[in-house]
Amino acid sequence: MNKKKPYLEYLRTVLITMICVVVISFSILIIARFHVKEFVSEEEYAIQNNMIGYLISKYRRLEELNPKSAEINLKIGRLYEMLKSYEQAEDEYLIALNKRGGDYKAAMFKLAGVNVLQGEYANADYVMDKIRDSAKYSILLEKGRYYKLYGDVLSERGFYEDAINKYESSLFYLKKIKSTSRKEVEANMCSTYVLLADDYVSQNRQKKALRLLDEAKEKCRMPIMLYKLAILSLDKNPEYSVKLLETVLQKEPSIINFAIYKKILFSLKMQYAYDNDEVRSNLYDAKLARLRSYVTKNVLQEGELLFNNFKFDVKKFIVKNEYDFIYDFQVVNITNQDIPKLFAVIELYDKNGNRIYEHKENVLASLKTLMAGSDPLDVKIVLKLKKNLLAKYETVYAKFYLSKNPKVVKLLYSDNEIDVTKGKKNK
Numbered sequence: 001m002n003k004k005k006p007y008l009e010y011l012r013t014v015l016i017t018m019i020c021v022v023v024i025s026f027s028i029l030i031i032a033r034f035h036v037k038e039f040v041s042e043e044e045y046a047i048q049n050n051m052i053g054y055l056i057s058k059y060r061r062l063e064e065l066n067p068k069s070a071e072i073n074l075k076i077g078r079l080y081e082m083l084k085s086y087e088q089a090e091d092e093y094l095i096a097l098n099k100r101g102g103d104y105k106a107a108m109f110k111l112a113g114v115n116v117l118q119g120e121y122a123n124a125d126y127v128m129d130k131i132r133d134s135a136k137y138s139i140l141l142e143k144g145r146y147y148k149l150y151g152d153v154l155s156e157r158g159f160y161e162d163a164i165n166k167y168e169s170s171l172f173y174l175k176k177i178k179s180t181s182r183k184e185v186e187a188n189m190c191s192t193y194v195l196l197a198d199d200y201v202s203q204n205r206q207k208k209a210l211r212l213l214d215e216a217k218e219k220c221r222m223p224i225m226l227y228k229l230a231i232l233s234l235d236k237n238p239e240y241s242v243k244l245l246e247t248v249l250q251k252e253p254s255i256i257n258f259a260i261y262k263k264i265l266f267s268l269k270m271q272y273a274y275d276n277d278e279v280r281s282n283l284y285d286a287k288l289a290r291l292r293s294y295v296t297k298n299v300l301q302e303g304e305l306l307f308n309n310f311k312f313d314v315k316k317f318i319v320k321n322e323y324d325f326i327y328d329f330q331v332v333n334i335t336n337q338d339i340p341k342l343f344a345v346i347e348l349y350d351k352n353g354n355r356i357y358e359h360k361e362n363v364l365a366s367l368k369t370l371m372a373g374s375d376p377l378d379v380k381i382v383l384k385l386k387k388n389l390l391a392k393y394e395t396v397y398a399k400f401y402l403s404k405n406p407k408v409v410k411l412l413y414s415d416n417e418i419d420v421t422k423g424k425k426n427k
Helices: 004-024 028-037 042-065 070-082 086-099 105-117 121-129 137-156 160-176 182-202 206-216 223-232 238-251 258-274 278-298
Strands: 305-317 322-333 343-349 355-362 377-386 395-405 409-419
Touching: 042 070, 070 086, 070 105, 086 105, 105 121, 105 137, 121 137, 137 160, 137 182, 160 182, 182 206, 182 223, 206 223, 223 238, 238 258, 238 278, 258 278, 278 395, 305 395, 305 409, 322 343, 322 395, 343 377, 355 377
Parallel strands: none
Antiparallel strands: 305 322, 322 377, 343 355, 343 395, 395 409
8 A cells, every 4th residue: 555645645634624623612712703703793793892891881880889899800800801801801800819818719710711811821820829629619610611721722822732731631620520511621632632643744753643643542532533543554554444434434424535445445355365364355345345335325426427507596585585596407327326315415604614504405305216327307406595694794605515425425516606785696
């Protein structure tokens, strides 16, 4: 087997990793950014900021009436955090802490958090060292949350090894109180393991990446991580790679390169046949036959269909308060085998690449199968979308796919830019 191919395939998974990281909700900072920029219009954001300013003014007046109240400064600090004014938030938490004689756990946790967000890690560690471990639920919970934030920030900034250590600390505290938050921490830690492995591979340190993922699999069962481990293990331990690929096939088949999967099985089959190990050769022959059957049923491949007479139109109905996305096309089965399933998948994205809508439809709804050698099948799909779904966008991007099984793989057939304000396609 060409040694360069596994590593080329590994590099292909880097893009998949980036997508996974986005879907998993990777860090508090990213979440905040999405909530502000992607799901809230600029006008709504301005209103929110004005409201925050109003609340800060309100609490300032309360502070004048209650100058000894540390809770008021804590609330003002949280409002400044919402504005990402971390230095001002830090000042408020310090004031709150001083009002309590330097012993105010809530302010200490918040102070350490904004220190982390500002990159002042030594200050954050100094504050946290003052908070002794305790059996109290609230202390354990806050420590778990703090170390998760620390891990998220470090991972986003590329300090992957340190981030993993912080996630471990977070899990230590969250497991003690059986908090459900540990699932999110585990997911973020797994994503960071994958990012660290990618970093090693980019430095041509494949052996270190392999060892890292092999150790991490006991803590994480993320499919993309197992797939990357399978690719890195191809040359030295192909049977181990097959076991990992079998797990990935059950959990997330969409990330698998089936051509490589089949080559591994064929190679093992021929290797054991050459060694006169008939039992193992037959075993991998059976696995290969089963995979080929799976691919035939679930993976639409180039050259299986003719896609003709494609027409795409957008209609905007003011009275109905909706948009119609209309797809007209023909498909022809040009293989010598029937195609039992065929789906159209339509995905809408904003200009930043965030998916805002998905539609799946069985185009063979009136047929049991798309027969080999049959006449062209005329298909018309009308996607009715409420205006409020698209109201805050000027432009959306519509991607049109065909697939035998959308959970496994789909092929892109059309990519349109749409001017939502006019109800017309741009390209």
